[in-house]
Amino acid sequence: MDLKQLRAFVTVAETGNVTRAASLLNLVQPAVSRQLRLLEEDMGTELFERGRHGMQLTPSGRTMLEYARRILNEVARAKAEIQPTDEPVAxxxxxxxxxxxxxxxxxxxxxxxxxxxxxxxxxxxxxxxxxxxxxxxxxxxxxxxxxxxxxxxxxxxxxxLEEGLWAVATPSAGLSHKRPLAFSRVAREPFVLPAAPHGLRAAIEHAAAEAGVTLNVFAETNSVNVQKELVAQGHGWTILPAVCVKDEVERGVLCAAPLASPGLQRxxxxxxxxxxxxxxxxxxxxxxxxxxxxxxxxxxxxxxxxxxx
CATH class of the missing domain: 3.40.190.10 (Periplasmic binding protein-like II)
Known part of the structure; x- marks a missing residue:
């Protein structure tokens, strides 16, 4: 196994096509195919399924891709670290x-x-x-x-830094940075929250347990933008860092208030x-x-x- 084989393997995996990979590597197609064959012989297993729709990674190939990318990245980092001191950092x-x-x-x-x-x-x-x-x-x-x-x-x-987490809702809720809300009050609303085991979800559930309340979760999403959009459309409230909703609050798309009793920090x-x-x-x-x-x-x-x- 050598770096040429790994570069050929990663490029073919990313393009799904030996011809396109050869063009990117400035090699002829037979040379790329040979590098793949040598690598598969060295690993003792097929890394690609070859078919009419191109080169598809096998389960072994998907595992190998993670390690190959990591090896190539480490080599690039090593080159950057030992470069002559009069050269620009690269x-x-x-x-x-x-x-x-x-x-x-x-x-x-x-x-x-x-x-x-x-x-x-x-x-x-x-x-x-x-x-x-x-x-x-x-x-x-x-x-x-x-x-x-x-x-x-x-x-x-x-x-x-340490930052506060705020209750977030549509402007009609009338939330203000000047009027902190108790968590028990916020918990009356339907919620749009990140899915577990997200760290923010764990912090919110811990606060709910401390306040002795049960959350009414309307929807879960692992996209902050979707989370804010669902709230803006009136599907529920959420809890986010103030920095995450600063622009929307300034534009009047959302309103927000800091949490109290207990306050939430991250x-x-x-x-x-x-x-x-x-x-x-x-x-x-x-x-x-x-x-x-x-x-x-x-x-x-x-x-x-x-x-x-």
Missing amino acids: GIVSVGLLASTSDLLATLLAGEVARRYPHIRLRLTIGYAGHLQDWLEAGDIDAALLYKQKETPALHVKAL TVVLAAPSSRQATAPVRCVVGALMDCVKTTFDQGRWPDARWLG
């Missing part, structure tokens, strides 16, 4: 952003990385905290913002795997990400938050 860096913060940070971070480090290729992955943590520990992403994550043997964690942290040393490109992008979070906080664009970093 490489591929994968960053995970919480779905509730992506609108605020994704464009800002991409612009900042492009300005500071034009030779770094940034990959942004948006997801919920549980998924991001899994991808971090698997080595699929280099760093991520997570929710309420403690340091573990697998992860280095730095707390950045801590946003920066996490990175402890199993491998961060490369120079990763350190640069992580620094830019922390600057972006601090900038949005200083500019008042992260409402109802307290800086911890």
Whole structure:
């Protein structure tokens, strides 16, 4: 097994076609087919089902694809780390952003990385905290913002800020940032919530248990945008970080109020795997990400938050 075989395998898997893969790799088709055959011989199993509709991964092939991508990413990171010091910082860096913060940070971070480090290729992955943590520990992403994550043997964690969670409804509900609502009052409404085991759902259910109330869940979704849209259409209330609904509240699409008795808070942290040393490109992008979070906080664009970093 060598890197040429892995590159050929990943490219064919992504394109589903040997001819297109050969064009992308600047190789002739027989050379790509030979690389695949050698890799399958080395692994002792078929990685593709070859048919009229192209190249389809077998179960073994799908497993191999995860490892092959990881190997190629690690090689790219190694090259970036040991490059001559007089060369510009370059490489591929994968960053995970919480779905509730992506609108605020994704464009800002991409612009900042492009300005500071034009030779770094940034990959942004948006997801919920549980998924991001899994991808971090698997080595699929280099760093991520997570929710309420403690340091573990697998992860280095730095707390950045603590933010409040707000009740969110249609404007007709008349919610206001000046009038906090008791959780027992909010719980009378039908709810649109993230599906379990999402971290935010767990926090809401814990608060409900503390308040001695039962939630009436109308709908569940793993999309923040769908969650807000369902609320805007009058299908129920929800609970989200204030930063997640700031724009909609300002436009009059939604209204929101902080929660009290008990109040709900979440801590946003920066996490990175402890199993491998961060490369120079990763350190640069992580620094830019922390600057972006601090900038949005200083500019008042992260409402109802307290800086911890």
